[in-house]
Amino acid sequence: MASSPRSRLPQGIPGSPPQDERSYVGVPATGHVCRPNCPAAQRDGLGVRRYRTLREAQMAGLRPCGRCTPDRVTRQQFALAQAKVTLDEQLPAPDLGSLARAVGMDRSHFQRVFRAAFGMSPKHYALQVRAARFKAILRTSPSVTQALYDAGHNTPRTVYDPVTDRLGMTPLEYRSGGAGLVIRYTFADLPGGRVLVAATERGVCALYVGERGTEEQLLTQLREEFFQAWLMSSASALASHVAALHSQAANRPRPAAQLPRDFHERVWAFLGHLTGSAPTYADLAAQLGLPSEEEAIAEACEVPPMTFPWPRQAVQVRVSGPTVGPAMMRGA
Numbered sequence: 001m002a003s004s005p006r007s008r009l010p011q012g013i014p015g016s017p018p019q020d021e022r023s024y025v026g027v028p029a030t031g032h033v034c035r036p037n038c039p040a041a042q043r044d045g046l047g048v049r050r051y052r053t054l055r056e057a058q059m060a061g062l063r064p065c066g067r068c069t070p071d072r073v074t075r076q077q078f079a080l081a082q083a084k085v086t087l088d089e090q091l092p093a094p095d096l097g098s099l100a101r102a103v104g105m106d107r108s109h110f111q112r113v114f115r116a117a118f119g120m121s122p123k124h125y126a127l128q129v130r131a132a133r134f135k136a137i138l139r140t141s142p143s144v145t146q147a148l149y150d151a152g153h154n155t156p157r158t159v160y161d162p163v164t165d166r167l168g169m170t171p172l173e174y175r176s177g178g179a180g181l182v183i184r185y186t187f188a189d190l191p192g193g194r195v196l197v198a199a200t201e202r203g204v205c206a207l208y209v210g211e212r213g214t215e216e217q218l219l220t221q222l223r224e225e226f227f228q229a230w231l232m233s234s235a236s237a238l239a240s241h242v243a244a245l246h247s248q249a250a251n252r253p254r255p256a257a258q259l260p261r262d263f264h265e266r267v268w269a270f271l272g273h274l275t276g277s278a279p280t281y282a283d284l285a286a287q288l289g290l291p292s293e294e295e296a297i298a299e300a301c302e303v304p305p306m307t308f309p310w311p312r313q314a315v316q317v318r319v320s321g322p323t324v325g326p327a328m329m330r331g332a
Contacts, residue, residue: 023036023053024036024050024051024052024053024054024057024070025038025041025049025050025051026049026050026051026057026060026062027040027041027047027062028047028048028062031061031062031063032062032064032065032066033051033054033057033058033062033064033065033070034065034067034068034070035065035068037068038065038070040065040068053298054070054071054295054298055294055295071281071282072278072280073271073278073279073280073281073284073301074278074301075104075278077271077278077301077302078274078278079104079105079110079113080103080117080304081268081271081272081301081304082103082271082274083099083102083103083110083114083122083272084118084125084272085269085272086102086103086272087099087122087125087126087129088129088269088272091152092152092154093126093129093130096110096111096122096123099122110122116252116253117252117253117303117304118304119248119249119251119252119307119308119309120307124309124310125307127164127166127310128307128309128310130151130152130153131166131167131310133151133152134148134151134152134159134166135166135225137150137151138174138175139175144159144171144175147171148171159171165202165203166310167205168199168200168202168204168206169181169200169202169205174205176228177225177226177228177229178205178226178227178228178229179228180228180229181200181226181229181230182200182201182229182230182232183198183199183205183206183222183226183230183231183232184198184199184231184232184234185197185198185199185206185219185231185233185234185238186198186233186234186237186238186242187215188242188245188246190245190246190249190306190308191249191252191306192209192249192305192306192307192308193209193211193212193214194210194212194213194214194215194218195207195208195209195210195245195308196208196210196215196218196222197238197241197242197245198222198226198231198238199237199238199241204241204310205226206221206222206225207310208221208222209306209307210261211260245308248309249306252303252306253302253303259296259299261305263296263300264300265305266288267284267297267300267301268301268305270284270287270288271284274287281294281295281297281298281301282294284297
């Protein structure tokens with residue numbers, strides 16, 4: 001039997017929420033359980049009790065508040081999930097106004113809540129999705145020109161522009177697996193998991209996010225993507241990028257209880273494809289085929305899976321000291 005997402009939660013990770021942190025407020029006087037920011041739970045003179053989970057409050061005889069609906073995905077969470085799926089899948093990506101209208105939000109408010117949740121604007125999120133699509137198509141497309149248009153570029157200029165470049169090398173160099181290039185990489189521990197960032201002299205070429213303890217898996221991704229490059233571990237060359245990632249993570253909502261990333265992403269992808277009104281967590285769990293994981297699904301909906309803006313500044317990579325060549329990496 002597959003293990004529960006909650007049973008796979010890492011313990012004692014720096015930056016993770018305290019084990020006794022409470023997420024719901026019970027109001028015995030009214031018989032309701034509320035979200036912490038619900039006005040109904042903040043009225044003077046009401047004795048309240050905090051609960052870690054909604055189920056714990058319901059077991060105590062409390063009913064979900066009809067005002068803040070703590071048993072249901074919030075409208076904002078639902079809108080962000082729908083926007084994420086749209087940016088992940090629609091080609092070309094919609095503009096800000098069209099995307100905001102599609103999810104039923106004011107343009108400026110949507111921009112603010114999306115940036116707060118994802119750490120970047122919808123435009124920059126779309127650029128990262130386009131870059132990932134371009135990389136995937138480039139390896140099999142008959143030409144670079146065909147690949148860039150198939151990936152959603154309107155002009156070749158955006159492939160080479162420093163503002164929109166996400167390759168860190170020319171398309172032909174990427175297509176060849178980074179043949180002849182030296183790529184330096186390092187790891188960083190962030191609230192969203194374990195991150196590998198890698199760069200050439202031209203700029204950052206890879207940014208992978210995984211769970212803690214998956215360094216070898218992340219390194220295998222780098223080896224497979226740049227199978228002809230010379231790879232070198234160098235924390236000093238990428239120190240400024242790691243510092244920037246830490247700064248971005250510090251200003252973001254923390255991931256929901258450090259849930260396994262694959263589970264977290266599955267919940268958000270499924271939620272983003274739903275139509276109609278925001279579902280209850282119980283309905284969402286049932287539709288996902290995980291009726292016993294309602295609590296974990298509620299936690300997953302709190303914030304999106306952690307993403308990081310692509311570092312823009314150039315990296316000065318000086319080739320000195322030992323490097324690990326392509327043949328050695330394949331045999332490692």
